[in-house]
Structure formats: structure tokens, C-alpha cells
Amino acid sequence: MALSADIAARLALSRLCTRCSISAGRQSRVPNGFLQASQQQQRRSFSAKSPPPTQLQRLPQSALRSSRSSISNRFSSSAAQSSFSASAPPSDTPKRVLGADDLFHSYTDSPIPEIRQRAAFIKQHASCPHHHHQPGGDMAPAHVNFECPDCGIPVYCSKEHWADDYEAHLEICDTLRQINEDDHDLRSGRFFPEFEYAGTQMEEALINMTNWDTFLYTRDFNAINADRSMRQATRLLTYPITIASILHELSPYNIKPGGRLTAEGIKSMSALRYTLHPPKTGGGMDVKGLRMEAPPVRLFILGARAESSLPREVWVQLAHLFPNSRIHLIFIGPESMTNRDDEFPLPPRTATNPFGAVVEDRVWPTMKISTIVDYYHTLHKAGHFYPYDPYFDCFVMFHPGLGHPASSHEWEETIPMLLETKAPIIVTGYTQADMERDIDWVNKTAAGEFDVLMEPGENRFRSLRWDLNDMDPQDVSAGNWGVWAFRGKRYETTRKATE
Known part of the structure; x- marks a missing residue:
């Protein structure tokens, strides 16, 4: 069963597509890449009851069947994970398909049906990058059909063009x-x-957020001694740890030279860090020990896609890093419940739940997760989350595509409203070019109205695993490669000198 949940988590993350395919996915409202061809078949063919991997791995084999239901109920994302399980075997014990020394296969001739489907999708949609097919060339555009024998991925239309452009291909092979x-x-x-x-x-055990190695060690994770295992692990953990690395009091980002925080940044982050690391109150379990508690810190994940369906144990890492504060994760976006209909049919919109929010309030004693399938500017106009407080609110956008031509129009109305809240806005990008394009768009759209x-720069806790853009095999990127932050400009009161 561990295999089912692991593959499901990977497939959920694969919907966080790269620079070009993410925009295509938004336009068609379906996941990118090979999932387009197999999405409906997967949702019909596989059960929505697979429990998360970490719990099952601790149970004896005889207890797997009896405990499956209770684990699934405890971690509400398990059904969402299994809805993407494209090759999960029906038995409790997964069958080993490939050995550690047998992982390289041609996509077209792969023993995994799902990867063969992905190869077919790439051949149908990706264009040959040879200069003869580019604008001004002497040949019409053509789809890729030839797989490089060294990387096993369709990259050129023919062997001749692959050989002619071999030096350029070596850069990413x-x-x-x-x-x-x-x-x-x-x-x-x-x-x-x-x-x-x-x-x-x-x-008593302080964490060290210098890099992935020191973080995993000081957080007492199982030792990961293989580079491939590290890449798989960081592909999931990059989302909560990227947020935590900026908001934690032991953050590696500071106002010192090279620390990347600006003077305005230390003001905003200090406010949130003060809330997330409250002093001891002296409270107890009896009536005399009752104390006032601060409201939860609200983390708004805007434009949420696959990150909203990550295994909940991944997001609970935030609660472990901030054990003395309450956290409310709010996923907002029209794609935030994609492929999760079997897990959570959207509730009706009522007077008490006007936007049909899906609320998971048993994720962790100090964490609650809400998912709203709507645009943020609609919620902002309705005053749904009003009032905002820079001490308790923070916005996060993972690879939003602010400057991408196919998605920038979706943010034109949202960004001015975010600036009004004066709360920090954390933004990540797939690549340096993707991040710089977003920054240029914000500079043009809200010039003079925001503070950095x-x-x-590069995110210390980016995904170490590279991702392939199925629409363009020459385009590789890493999840949350870069990160930056801004907020609406605050105008300080000044006094005019009297003569």
C-alpha cells in the first residue's frame, strides 16, 4: 500500500506543471502532460480508500486491512492521493516492477503503461527544436518522434536532426x-x-535551516543516503518548508548582508514570527489555568492546484515547526479541488457557508485546512476574510505565472487587493526567468505601490528533483526554484516642521 500512496502523491504534484504547460492546463482546466489522456480512466478504475504511506509502514502486515479505514479518516487527503494512483496494484503488498539497477528505459518502450502514455502525449504536442523548424527555417514545424538513446525521452523529429543538434542537446541530456x-x-x-x-x-532540540541536509537531520527524519531518495522527498516537502524557512524565528533569511530580507521585510516577518512563536502564558488544564489565546495565523495559498491535495502529513510539518501557535491553511483557486470530487463533493453554498468551502478541521490539533473553489478577488470584494492583520495573515503563491501571457489576466484584479491588506506576499517561481517575468509584471502593474x-533569488528549500515540460522537452525546471516577497506600501505619518 505504500506504493499506492507514493505514486499518488507524485501524480498530484505532477499537476504543478512547468512554465508553458501550466498555462495550457489553466486554459483547458485539466491536468497537464500525460494525465490528460488517462485522467478519466484513473478516476474510474482505482479506489479512493488508500491510506497514507507513513502510517501503513509502521503497522504489521496483519493489521493493514483492519486499520485502513481509520487511517483514511484521520488523514483526509488519502482519498485524493489514491484518485491519482495510475499503477497501484489491488493487493495489499505491492509488486516490485523494476530493480534499483533497472530504472532507465525508453519512454516509448517503458514497462510502465503510464509512462508510455506520457511518451505518446509528448509526441503529439511537443515540437522539434531543430533550427530548420524554427521561424525563418526552411522546413515546416514538426512534432518530436525520435528518442535520444542516452536520455530515453522524445526530443527531435528524426535521428538526423538529433545528431545535427547533438551538442545543444548535451546541455540537458x-x-x-x-x-x-x-x-x-x-x-x-x-x-x-x-x-x-x-x-x-x-x-530543547533546535532546528537548523541552513539547507535540506541540516534541516532533515535536526528534525529527526530518517537518514536519506541516496541522491534519488532525497530528490523524491524534497519534491513534496518543498511547499511547507519553503513557507516555514521564511516565517520561522530561526530562518536563514535575515537583514544581514546576503540575508536577502530588506528593512521593510524584517518588519513584516518579525510581526509574523512574534505571533508564530508566542511566549509561555503559564496556562494549564484547569479553570485557574485558562488564558487568552491568539487567533490562528492564516496562510492564504492563492491559485492553489496540486499543492491543495498533497498528503496532509506533508502540511502538518508546519504545525510541528510552530507547535505553540494555531495555523489555518486556506487554499483558494478555481483548480484547488481538481480531481478531488470523489473525496470531497463540493458542499452547497449556504448562508453559513456562502462560498462552499471544504473544511478539514481534524488535520492536527493546531491546524485546520479550508479549500475554496473561487477566485480570491471574489472573496475579497465580499469581505469574507476581513479584517486583515499583518501579525496574523500571510499570502503565498506557488508558481502563479503572474507575468505569463496566458495567466496574467487572472491576477490583474487580485494583486491590487492583496496590496491593500498590507500583509506579506510570498511568491515562488519555476526558474530564474519565470521569477523575473513575474517581478517585471508586478513592477508594471503596481509601480510605486509595493515594497519588496x-x-x-534561489530558494534554499527548492525541490531537488527536476521536472519535464511535456509540451516542450527542452524545458526543465524545479518546483519552487526561486522565491521572493513583497507587500503593499505602508505610508508612515510625518509631521511638518513648524517655523
Whole structure:
């Protein structure tokens, strides 16, 4: 059963598509890549009862069947995970398909049916990058059909064009081969110890957020000694840890030279860090020990896609990193419930739930998750989350495509409203070019109306695994590669000197 949940988590993440395919996915409202061809078949063919991997791995084999239902209820995302399980075997014990030394296969001739479907999709939609097919060339555009024998991915229309452009292809060939082997690894049927997550953190044990290695070690994760296992683990954890690395009091980002926080940034982050790390109140369990509690910190994940259906144990890492505060994750976006209809049929819109929010209030004692299938500007106009407080509110946008021509129009109305709240806005990008395009768009759209809180740069906790754009195999990127932050400009009161 561990295989089912692991593959499901990967497929959920694969819907966070790269720069070009993400926009195509938004236009068609279906997942990108090979999932387009198999989405409906997957949702009909596989059960929505697969429990999360980390719990099952701790149970004896005889207890798997009896405990499956209770685990599924405890972690409400398990049904969403299994709805993407494209090659999960029906039995409780997954069958090993590929060995550790047998992970490289041609996409077209792969032993995994799902990867063969992906190869077919790439051949139908990706164009040959040879200069003869480019504008001004002497040949009409053509789809890729030839697979490089070194990386196993369709990259050119013919062997001749591949050989003629071989030096250019060498620049990404090794990365494409790594992507190929990682894809086969996730479907190999092996046991995935890297998907067992650490539990609560001892107060005496401080975490070190210098990089992935120091973080996983000080958080008492299972030792990950293989690069491939590290890539698989960070592909999931990059979302909550990216947020935590900026908001935590032990954050590696500071106002020192090279720390990337600006003077305005330290003001905003200090406010949130003060709330997320409250002092001891002296409260107790009896009536005399009752104390006032601060409201939960609200983290608005705007434009949410696959991150809203990640295994809940991944997001609970935020609760472990901020054990003395309450956190309310709010996923907002028209695609935030994609492929989760079997798990959570959208509730009717009523007077008490005007936007049909799906609320999961049993994720963790100090964490609640809400999902709203709507645009943020609609909620803002209705005053649904009013009032906003920079001490308790933060906005996060994972790869929003602010400057992408196919998606920028969706943010034109939203950005001015976000600036009105004066709350921090954390933004990530797939690549440096993707991040710079978003920054240029914000500069043009809201010039003079925002302050930069965090200088743009590479994210310390980016995904170490590379992703392939199925619409363009030459385009590779990493989840949350870069990160920066801004907020609406605050105007300080000044006094005019009297003569």
C-alpha cells in the first residue's frame, strides 16, 4: 500500500506543471502532460480508500486491512492521493516492477503503461527544436518522434536532426536522463522510507535551516543516503518548508548582508514570527489555568492546484515547526479541488457557508485546512476574510505565472487587493526567468505601490528533483526554484516642521 500512496502523491504534484504547460492546463482546466489522456480512466478504475504511506509502514502486515479505514479518516487527503494512483496494484503488498539497477528505459518502450502514455502525449504536442523548424527555417514545424538513446525521452523529429543538434542537446541530456530514472523509480514498486515524516519536535532540540541536509537531520527524519531518495522527498516537502524557512524565528533569511530580507521585510516577518512563536502564558488544564489565546495565523495559498491535495502529513510539518501557535491553511483557486470530487463533493453554498468551502478541521490539533473553489478577488470584494492583520495573515503563491501571457489576466484584479491588506506576499517561481517575468509584471502593474520584503533569488528549500515540460522537452525546471516577497506600501505619518 505504500506504493499506492507514493505514486499518488507524485501524480498530484505532477499537476504543478512547468512554465508553458501550466498555462495550457489553466486554459483547458485539466491536468497537464500525460494525465490528460488517462485522467478519466484513473478516476474510474482505482479506489479512493488508500491510506497514507507513513502510517501503513509502521503497522504489521496483519493489521493493514483492519486499520485502513481509520487511517483514511484521520488523514483526509488519502482519498485524493489514491484518485491519482495510475499503477497501484489491488493487493495489499505491492509488486516490485523494476530493480534499483533497472530504472532507465525508453519512454516509448517503458514497462510502465503510464509512462508510455506520457511518451505518446509528448509526441503529439511537443515540437522539434531543430533550427530548420524554427521561424525563418526552411522546413515546416514538426512534432518530436525520435528518442535520444542516452536520455530515453522524445526530443527531435528524426535521428538526423538529433545528431545535427547533438551538442545543444548535451546541455540537458543528463538532466533528462535523471528525470527518466526518477519517474521509473516512483513506479518501481520499491519501499519508500523517505516518505516517512518526522513527528513533533522537542522544545530543547533546535532546528537548523541552513539547507535540506541540516534541516532533515535536526528534525529527526530518517537518514536519506541516496541522491534519488532525497530528490523524491524534497519534491513534496518543498511547499511547507519553503513557507516555514521564511516565517520561522530561526530562518536563514535575515537583514544581514546576503540575508536577502530588506528593512521593510524584517518588519513584516518579525510581526509574523512574534505571533508564530508566542511566549509561555503559564496556562494549564484547569479553570485557574485558562488564558487568552491568539487567533490562528492564516496562510492564504492563492491559485492553489496540486499543492491543495498533497498528503496532509506533508502540511502538518508546519504545525510541528510552530507547535505553540494555531495555523489555518486556506487554499483558494478555481483548480484547488481538481480531481478531488470523489473525496470531497463540493458542499452547497449556504448562508453559513456562502462560498462552499471544504473544511478539514481534524488535520492536527493546531491546524485546520479550508479549500475554496473561487477566485480570491471574489472573496475579497465580499469581505469574507476581513479584517486583515499583518501579525496574523500571510499570502503565498506557488508558481502563479503572474507575468505569463496566458495567466496574467487572472491576477490583474487580485494583486491590487492583496496590496491593500498590507500583509506579506510570498511568491515562488519555476526558474530564474519565470521569477523575473513575474517581478517585471508586478513592477508594471503596481509601480510605486509595493515594497519588496525579500530580494529574489534561489530558494534554499527548492525541490531537488527536476521536472519535464511535456509540451516542450527542452524545458526543465524545479518546483519552487526561486522565491521572493513583497507587500503593499505602508505610508508612515510625518509631521511638518513648524517655523
